[in-house]
Amino acid sequence: MRASIATVSLSGSLEEKLGAAAAAGFDGVEIFDNDLIASPLSPRGVGRFARDLGMAVELYQPFRDFEGVLESQFEANLRRAAAKLDVAAQLGAPLMLLCSNVATAVIDDDDLLAEQLRVLGDLAQERGVKIAYEALAWGRFVSTYDHAWSIVRQADHPAVGLCLDSFHMLSRRSSLELIEEIPGEKIFFAQVADAPLIQLDPLSWSRHYRLFPGQGDFDLVGWTAAIAKTGYAGPMSIEVFNDVFRQTDPRLTAIDGLRSLRYLEDITATTVGFRDGAVSPSLTRLTHSGPAEDFDYIRVAVPERHDLDGTFLALGFVHRGASGNGDDLWSQGDVRLIITTSGSDDTAPVGIVGIGFHLVDVEAASRRAGELLAHDVAPDPSPSSHVLRAPGSVRVGLSPAPVANEPDWIGRFSGATEPEPARSRAIDHVDHIALPQNWRTFDEAVLFYRSILGLVAQPSEDVADERGLVRSQVLANGAGTVRVVLNVLPTSVVESVAGGGARSPGHIALGSRDIFSTVRSLDLNGVPMLQLPTNYYDDLIGRFDLSPEYVQTLKALNIMYDRNSDGEFLQAYTETRDNVFFEIVQRLGDYLAFGASNSPVRRAAQLRSEHS
Template identity: 45%
Template sequence: MKTSIATVSISGSLVEKLHACAAAGFDGVEIFEPDLIASDHSPEEIRALAERLGLSLDLYQPLRDVEGVDEATFAENLRRAAATFATARRLGISTVLVCSNVATATVDSDAHSAAQLRRLGDVAREHGVRIAFEALAWGRFVDDYRRAWRIVELADHPAVGVCLDSFHVLSRGHDPAAIEDIPGDKIFYLQLADAPALSMDVLSWSRHHRLFPGEGDFDLATFVAHVLATGYDGPLSLEVFNDTFRQTDPDRTAVHALRSLVWLHGNVTDAKPPVGFDFVELKAEDTSEVEILLDQLGFTSRGRHRTKPVTLWAAGDVRIVLNGHQARDVAPRVASVGLLVPDAAATTRRAADLMAPTAYRRTYATEQPLDGAVGPDGTEFFWVGAPPAGSAPAWVSEFENGLPPRPDHGVCAIDHVNLAVPWQTADEAVLFLTSVFGLSADAPTEFAGPTGLVRSQVMRTADGSIRLPLNVAPQVLEAAAMPQHVAFACSDVIGLARAARARGLRFLSVPDNYYDYVAGRFGVDAETVAELRELDLLYDRSADGAFVHFYTRTVGTVFFEFLQRIEGYDGYGTDNAPVRLAAQRSVTA
């Protein structure tokens, strides 16, 4: 697989983009004409820089609004094209992208467009280049790759082929199967982009909302399979117009982009998804407030690590690690998530294949090493092989002098870990969790908070054993200031709430108006509503079942949620999130 990326996909000057792409490991780049025009380096200097960096220059683009016009207009277009071809040759590029006409086309005729492309091919050949004709999804007459191929076929010119762009094909709902009718040697270039499913005009969708493979809703694997079935052996190139990527660090974005291509191509170690949570680690200089909360909620201290300032708290098989190592001035926060996987070595190889940054932890000879990777938001993910049923991972034995567990803890499992991610790394986080761990993304939701809309997207396994909701903070609010939380599944959340209250737990206060709403919306009987109100419990119901949950106060940037899923309820009480956010804000105001 030869990898390439359009310079429009990342931020910075053209020189900065080339350095970033080379450092990430791309084989080549497409030069976006506006990037060259704005550069203070000549085409020859850009060509020499690319050679020094080991990058091929694969495509010069775009040449717009050429075919489907009257003769006088086309004569001017040929002059303009000749200048573009000359620039491409100065760059050492042999393929130029020609987009289907959007603005000036007046003749809706395949034969007419083919004749003009044939003449354009003659000029291209004089300059030693070839042209790749692409059907834009918003082309005035040519907006379907199948029609673009018919025109190229009619042109019957060795310097005229097609460019296939996944966005232009899939955004219009065109069936990509007919790609296999195109000879591979007539597909001159392949551009790839993912995108979320949105209802909006296709031009705005394309210009602002493209994503790297694995981050959106397009079936790119099938699309690429159709292209490769033709015998196409050119670059797999990314062309992603996205407002976020044009604002973020180019070095990081380039690595992110290459990871998406590696994942899409499938040239990585196969690893099965995690089968459950191993632990959640909270880091803080002072963990005493968290310890009080855990004690009130039925957890017990299972001991201190024999070499580190780390303690383990547990309720049954649910484990919370409190880490005070190198945590000066750190308020409690979620530092890492431990996962149980079928094959730890395979997961480690897969993470390396996908260039996931390694998470390092100091271990001694008598301690179990934990392999890990750092997520885009800085959260560390560690994994170990799932132990036999009824036993704990080996690392648990490194904690000594703990208390016996409470028999009536009522906590069954870690249900989900909610992570607050910065807006600029949200898409990268989706790809990281999809590619490295094989999680799938639920459709995103939005809910109103006191400081703006919060976007949430759940990454999960099919069976729900791993759920990682990613909450994207409004841009006016730093993600670091947005609380994260760990949610625990309970067999009897009302009983656990009563026991915790008896131990002195202060719940997050819920306003009376909420309970009037619950009674009216769901028709909940007065006795149940009174019990919910008494314990500051929240309620939700769907066609599949019901959901009862409560929240603790926030310590640092962490709070806990305890929940009970009744029957087949599979949601998260999303409609209750604005109530929770408002209550948390009132506490800190």
């Protein structure tokens, strides 16, 4: 399908919005009325500007509060409509969007509504423009797409058709079955937006919380497939009202928007398939590559002088050698940590700056990333054959799974030692990686890891913090061997750290076979552990059926505990050093969560530690 975006989805002037959309690769745009009114360019000038950038003006929007009114009001509405239809014609837009009336409608009569749309259709046809009628979820009398279709069908005018908007349909949980009964030629326009599933009135939900496809919880695959099956031949256009997107760089936002459309088409075609020929071949498939299978390496940047060596030795890591650019490699089992120095540059990222992922077909994964507008970064010191810039300050490496026990790139580290014997390993895998995210890049990052690395997003959580709420999103592969946790820290926390989001602490969670033994080793080797309050352990006895002796052992080692119906979870934390800290975890049974109820206590303890 042709890719389009509404100018209301981007920040900046109209000219900046059009330039960003064209640079990203969109085929067309919807011109939002307010953007046009504020522009110094005439409608004809805007149309020429868009076409010179290689884009079509697909639609002019919105025209409001037209139908369902008394005759006296209807005459005034026709005068307004004529003026806006003239603007649409000057823009070169073949369509004008008509929203169902939310303010001035006083007559709930489908016959009258159809007749008034028919008159508007005549007015539009005279100017070579068509009307795309959209049911707003909060419409006065028309609030569902099936009702809008009934009125359009009754109007029976060649210049009057439907605009189907995923938000208005899915926010009302409308059944999608009727879509397939609508002739594709009567669907004049399709607008798409994702959103989180929250309890909020539709208007507020729509105006502030829309997201790009793949960033929310709507069933956009089912929606897209249903529209494709009708034979709809128009564009798929993003219309997103979002407080964050209105403050971010329009060039980056436009790229993220086009990535989301390509991902939606691909996942729809892949999920629904062409097995019965029902899905339109207009849905473009991307290069197929399986999800990330495991972590290859984690690259951590530390200041010129750092004190992590003692922590690594206490955890059982072996120093494997140094590279030509001064990076050090430490490993244990399948955990490989590359430590690099950031130097004296206060603006350089510190903490987790690179993550390598194993994939079955790296070249296919690289092609897919390019199709999703994520291209290789060069030069880059990471050992992966392809490196992408992920949202935030992290670079993502695409690596082939090692043929033997270890990847070939380890040989680049001079003086490389042999790996430690398996029997001596306290740590044997990376349980998860937690990455801090700037509030501006959070939704972009969710889409990046979903669309490019094939990770599945779990329901997001808001975790209490002394300075606000931490918004947390887990993305994982099906096997649970790759888990990435994205955390948006409270603004006050980010601003209190030099360098902002680039220096907000992230952490690596290491899986231990015996967390008690691992933590004792850290203690014996002088690695500072995060100290937890007595109140936490007193509360454990009341929350869970644990013996006082067991709780006393947890307390002595500052180990936290959680349990659900699937199993148990044990976790402990080192103190933050060089803007990174380590979490030691042990999962018992089939526990798949992350101890969210412990997070407020842990965060409070870290804040105390930072200021002690």
